[in-house]
Each structure stands twice: as C-alpha cells, then as structure tokens.
Amino acid sequence: MTVQPEAQISAPIADLESDSLLGDFPEGPRLVGTLCAQCGQTMIGTRVACSTCVSRDVSRIALPATGVLYSFTRLHVGGTDVRPIGYVDLDDGVRTLADLREDGAPLQPDVRVALGVDGDGWFFAPAADD
Ligand SMILES: [Zn+2]
Numbered sequence: 001m002t003v004q005p006e007a008q009i010s011a012p013i014a015d016l017e018s019d020s021l022l023g024d025f026p027e028g029p030r031l032v033g034t035l036c037a038q039c040g041q042t043m044i045g046t047r048v049a050c051s052t053c054v055s056r057d058v059s060r061i062a063l064p065a066t067g068v069l070y071s072f073t074r075l076h077v078g079g080t081d082v083r084p085i086g087y088v089d090l091d092d093g094v095r096t097l098a099d100l101r102e103d104g105a106p107l108q109p110d111v112r113v114a115l116g117v118d119g120d121g122w123f124f125a126p127a128a129d130d
Helices: 003-010
Strands: 022-025 028-036 042-044 056-064 066-077 081-090 095-099 112-118 119-125
Touching: 022 056, 028 112, 066 119, 095 119
Parallel strands: none
Antiparallel strands: 022 028, 028 042, 028 056, 066 081, 066 112, 081 095, 112 119
C-alpha cells in the first residue's frame, strides 16, 4: 500500500521512540539526545522529528555527562524514604528532570553535577572536582 504524502504529513508522530534515556556510546553511558541538522536544536531522548522545526533530519547523539543543578526538592516517600529529584541543565543547555544523589557534597542550586549510572538507572550527583 502506498502512503500518500498528505497522510504522512498528517499522521501522528511518535515523539519519543524509547522510554529509556540511557544509552551506550563510545565514551561510555550517556543520556541519549537528538540533534536537528536543520535548526541545530538539541533535545533529550531519541526523537523522530525536531520539537522546534519539525524537521525529520535528526540524529541520535550522546548528551554531556555534566551540568549544573538548576533546582531540586526531596520527595518523602513511604515513611523514611527520601528521593531527591531536580532539574539539571546539561552543558549543552538541555534541561532534564533527574534523580539526584547526595552522598558527597550537599545539593544546592548552581552546583556542578555529573551523571552516575547504577544498573539500568541513572542519576546526577555533585561532581567530585570543579
Ligand atoms: Zn529543528
């Protein structure tokens, strides 16, 4: 069956192809991003179309493993469990909501953070140096 161009244009676009944001790259595990060749926009996740200009000329990239903590909070879950989460501005400007760890330096806005991987999970924690 031949799909008419109008049908392709009006068909719904699956914005994110995959649930997992963590990918394997030559430089190690990184959050997966998408770069638009048309307008230069970088987005988080594997996308089939640019969220700015809707171009489908996009490619999968590794996002930076470091960034700056923009804002955070601590969710109190089920009694004594505390789950810190926050927004991290990656070094390329992409903002993502992330689980946080505060084993070392205390969390505070504007602190440098680095990506950590724990099994299939990922988180950001204050960077060791900087
Ligand atoms: Zn674009």
